[in-house]
Amino acid sequence: xxxxxxxxxxxxxxxxxxxxxxxxxxxxxxxxxxxxxxxxxxxxxxxxxxxxxxxxxxxxxxxxxxxxxxxxxxxxxxxxxxxxxxxxxxxxxxxxxxxxxxxxxxxxxxxxxxxxxxxxxxxxxxxxxxxxxxxxxxxxxxxxxxxxxxxxxxxxxxxxxxxxxxxxxxxxxxxxxxxxxxxxxxxxxxxxxxxxxxxxxxxxxxxxxxxxxxxxxxxxxxxxxxxxxxxxxxxxxxxxxxxxxxxxxxxxxxxxxxx
Amino acid sequence: xxxxxxxxxxxxxxxxxxxxxxxxxxxxxxxxxxxxxxxxxxxxxxxxxxxxxxxxxxxxxxxxxxxxxxxxxxxxxxxxxxxxxxxxxxxxxxxxxxxxxxxxxxxxxxxxxxxxxxxxxxxxxxxxxxxxxxxxxxxxxxxxxxxxxxxxxxxxxxxxxxxxxxxxxxxxxxxxxxxxxxxxxxxxxxxx
Numbered sequence: 001x002x003x004x005x006x007x008x009x010x011x012x013x014x015x016x017x018x019x020x021x022x023x024x025x026x027x028x029x030x031x032x033x034x035x036x037x038x039x040x041x042x043x044x045x046x047x048x049x050x051x052x053x054x055x056x057x058x059x060x061x062x063x064x065x066x067x068x069x070x071x072x073x074x075x076x077x078x079x080x081x082x083x084x085x086x087x088x089x090x091x092x093x094x095x096x097x098x099x100x101x102x103x104x105x106x107x108x109x110x111x112x113x114x115x116x117x118x119x120x121x122x123x124x125x126x127x128x129x130x131x132x133x134x135x136x137x138x139x140x141x142x143x144x145x146x147x148x149x150x151x152x153x154x155x156x157x158x159x160x161x162x163x164x165x166x167x168x169x170x171x172x173x174x175x176x177x178x179x180x181x182x183x184x185x186x187x188x189x190x191x192x193x194x195x196x197x198x199x200x201x202x203x204x205x206x207x208x209x210x211x212x213x214x215x216x217x218x219x220x221x222x223x224x225x226x227x228x229x230x231x232x233x234x235x236x237x238x239x240x241x242x243x244x245x246x247x248x249x250x251x252x253x254x255x256x257x258x259x
Numbered sequence: 260x261x262x263x264x265x266x267x268x269x270x271x272x273x274x275x276x277x278x279x280x281x282x283x284x285x286x287x288x289x290x291x292x293x294x295x296x297x298x299x300x301x302x303x304x305x306x307x308x309x310x311x312x313x314x315x316x317x318x319x320x321x322x323x324x325x326x327x328x329x330x331x332x333x334x335x336x337x338x339x340x341x342x343x344x345x346x347x348x349x350x351x352x353x354x355x356x357x358x359x360x361x362x363x364x365x366x367x368x369x370x371x372x373x374x375x376x377x378x379x380x381x382x383x384x385x386x387x388x389x390x391x392x393x394x395x396x397x398x399x400x401x402x403x404x405x406x407x408x409x410x411x412x413x414x415x416x417x418x419x420x421x422x423x424x425x426x427x428x429x430x431x432x433x434x435x436x437x438x439x440x441x442x443x444x445x446x447x448x449x450x451x
Contacts, residue, residue, distance in 0.1 A: 019346050074297045074399050099398055139268055147272025192435045198273040202266035
């Protein structure tokens with residue numbers, strides 16, 4: 001519950017800060033512990049359908065594995081140690097496996113953090129908070145909100161254009177090539193329709209008195225309260241403890257200016 | 260920001276939303292290429308991920324168009340959920356800044372094919388430097404990293420520069436852009 005009530009700007013900035021720090025870590029143990037910690041926080045302090053979390057998390061897992069694999073195969077072969085590890089019947093230097101695991105886990109650490117934000121934040125609240133806390137110009141913010149509303153509409157629009165093409169005798173694509181051609185044929189009508197609608201929306205907004213002036217009132221005032229600072233304290237504290245632990249056990253490795 | 264018309268802002272964000280979906284759709288394409296060719300797979304088609312900044316800047320022709328549109332597209336990608344995480348927002352801002360820098364170099368006066376291709380190249384350069392640190396390219400062999408860099412630059416120039424221009428021109432021909440800078444230029448040409 002606590003995560004949903006947090007000020008969205010504070011939450012977003014905390015997560016960006018954390019991601020930035022995590023990007024400088026080059027050992028697998030620290031991100032692994034941090035992933036577990038982030039997940040515990042997400043499940044403990046957030047309310048959402050757990051099943052959805054799993055659905056969102058699976059592609060990240062795949063991506064992380066891809067990162068691990070490509071780094072392992074395409075990395076500079078390390079000569080620092082003689083030790084070899086065998087994976088899927090291929091031998092790799094132990095040090096390379098170590099680095100690849102750390103890069104893969106880093107992707108997962110970013111993923112858990114972004115899921116924490118996604119699953120506990122209302123998009124409209126986030127934008128309202130950006131206007132009120134980070135002084136985002138209302139003209140941009142409300143323009144973006146309006147544009148974001150086009151998202152479900154684009155889908156129906158797409159189906160309409162597709163149906164219109166079919167009626168006029170365009171066949172269903174059967175080969176790869178035809179499939180690509182179909183998308184090329186869709187692009188311009190879809191974009192043109194979206195631009196027309198966007199222009200109309202803008203005119204409607206202005207006719208109802210929207211000036212984009214900063215000096216405006218808000219239906220939902222967003223504020224940063226004292227309790228909002230608990231979240232950054234907790235998350236950065238957790239990172240500090242994680243790093244301390246892995247330093248203590250001798251796993252920690254920091255970005256050493258490798259180029 | 261005050262010399263932006265609301266309608267330009269809304270059209271820019273709609274373009275960003277549309278291309279955010281395109282961007283997401285191309286992530287698995289990139290992944291397949293990576294599966295075959297290694298990390299360079301992304302670089303071959305990397306230009307697709309700069310395209311909205313070139314299109315928005317070419318259509319609206321105001322300072323900030325390239326940067327803002329790419330940032331919004333990245334934000335929408337983050338909100339829709341993607342496999343890269345919130346860092347994508349920063350990547351988008353950096354790519355947008357790269358494209359913006361090319362338009363700033365011409366003082367927002369020239370919008371010919373060369374400038375648009377330059378914008379694609381600058382976005383590629385900016386994003387590569389960023390990717391170098393974020394994705395740990397440092398771990399890859401030097402020759403391979405150079406090949407990735409060149410592939411990304413070419414992709415930026417061709418996919419985002421050339422295709423971005425072609426798309427915008429095709430849109431202008433339909434007449435929907437008549438109240439934007441690109442549409443006005445078209446009308447002038449037709450009158451002449």
